[in-house]
Amino acid sequence: MTRVRVLVIDDSALVRKLMSTMLACDPEIEVVGTAADPLIAREKIKQLNPDVLTLDVEMPRMDGITFLENLMRLRPMPVVMVSSLTVEGADVTLRALEMGAVDFFAKPDHDLASRFGECAQEICDKVKLAARTRPRARTTVRKLDVAPRLSADAVLPRAQTAGSRGGSPIIAIGASTGGTEAVRVVLEAMPPDAPPILVTQHIPAAFSGPFAARMDRCSAMRVCEAQDGQPIQSGHAYVAPGSHHLLAMWDGAKYVCRLHDGPPVNRHKPSVDVLFRSLAASAGAATIAALLTGMGDDGARGLLELRQTGAATLVQDENSSVVWGMPGAAWKLGAAGEMLPLDHIAPRLLALARQPLAGALRA
Template identity: 65%
Template sequence: MSRCKVLVVDDSAVVRQLLSELLASDPDIEVVGTAADPLLAREKIKRLNPDVLTLDVEMPRMDGLAFLENLMRLRPMPVVMVSSLTERGADITLQALALGAVDFVTKPKAGLAQALGEYAEEITGKVKAAARARVRPLATAAQPLVRLEAAPASAPVATRFRTTDRLIAIGASAGGTEALRVVLSQMPPDAPAIVLTQHIPASFSRPFAERLDRHSAMLVREAGDGELILPGHVYLPPGDHHLRVVRDGARWRCRLDPGPPVNRHRPAVDVLFQSVAQSAGANAVGAILTGMGDDGARGLLELRQTGAPTLVQDEATSVVWGMPGAAMKLGAADEILPLDAIAGRLLELAGHTVAA
């Protein structure tokens, strides 16, 4: 199998050199060139025909998002964004993923050479996964984002959300920020409560929750420790914490866990799914969307073994079919569905009837 050809685009000469050396240390990767800005990158893409592009999120003298948008319209190819851990960096990265970037890695704030070495496995793994990703032209990769009207703030909770004892649990990774947007945008405001885990850095969790909330009729928020889980709400873990669901009498509550990474992730999908299996059992519905690796596969199997319906996103609509594929191999999924059909099926399995 031929090596993955990578073009590194970054305005910093130091970062270009370090990323090139780090990527080239993997025998399955060949760094075919570097570029200091998108204009140079455009010419080198034509000449070198790389399989994957690494692209700095914030670059002076040139708008990286504008370059990415043009690239995904005219010559769609796998792109891994290299992001800072700032709030602005998080917002731009999420916009880049909406435009069709496959995944992202974050730059450490200090000790660049040493820190990048520590992240070698993550960076090389994401680049190689990106080379196998399904990249679509921007016209189909990014749908128009519409802010749905929420229920009036003065409306009492009892009239805004119907009572339910069902719980939907969703896990995702690479490609998941947009896949989750698609699923949540199709959910009605009175849908059963949703708990989710997306592999994302700590500083990205709040901007991510806010972005999902803007495009969903449900209320999307970072979970608080001990917070009651309510219908019509979506909960995701804040910064660097696992999210667990615990039973409190006839109710469920969120439990935040700063414990060690599981499957090299914190938050981890397996942690969420296993807690849902223990606390909700057959009253839950589980789903794994696009993502790299196998996190969540064992947890989804535990959910299925308790009698909970389970499903995964199909290979054709997944950016990376690692996590869903791993769940299929374990026999953890009852169904496999394209992305656009997942929200409706989750509601059916949860016994939800949308009000007329």
């Protein structure tokens, strides 16, 4: 069996040692070398020809982002970013995913040695998964011009229309590995008056707020991290917090976001299955759901439940997915009415929302 050849890049000697030890314990992985900074790494890549890099975000002489940008331009290869669980670390990591990094590993911020041991399986899985992917440059889409956002009160108090009523479409999106970029592509293509969008992306709690803020800057919609009891309104997208499940509930007059601090589902919290099931119960055929790139099968069964209510259901195709785990599982289960490349998903979601009944893709 050919082992995955890994080069570990980190300015901390302790982290290099711990990462190398964890990775070397997996019989399918071979650590071929380490580097203390990107300039050393550049020479070792030429000498060792690794399959995957693990790359620290903050390093001397050249930061990880600059190195990654040069690498993806000159010698694209699979990269797993190693990031701290801070707001600053989250923002830089999201930039790295935009540039073509496959995934990221959140570095514990204290008690490094013992906490790293708990995460050994996670980093090994991410490295092996990365080795099976094809590096992708940032997807180019025709982006809408996003007008400056002024408060409505700056001109005239604006009459507030009712939020989502029974039968009004709601879009739901689930994603995991590769999903931060896939979600960006979809949201960038949405107009400011698009139907409300609920997003469950597998992401650590420290990253979900910065992720929502980054999506808000690149989308004509208003994008925010969901709050409990928040009304679900057109022109808004709601991102599940990394610490809670996101549900959509009908309160008798409107749809609202509900956050649930229950146990992980499919080993994930937030879980896509939980979001999709809540919509199957509360919105049914008014839902339009898309399951994007991601490892595992979270969301597949929930998507099937939605389709059985008459909801429109889509999955991302294999060629445009970083990992065709979640969408592939849903497709094999018969949970999706259509399979589309990533850049076709936003137009299709909007087209379905304009139909008299959102559930136009019934089985």
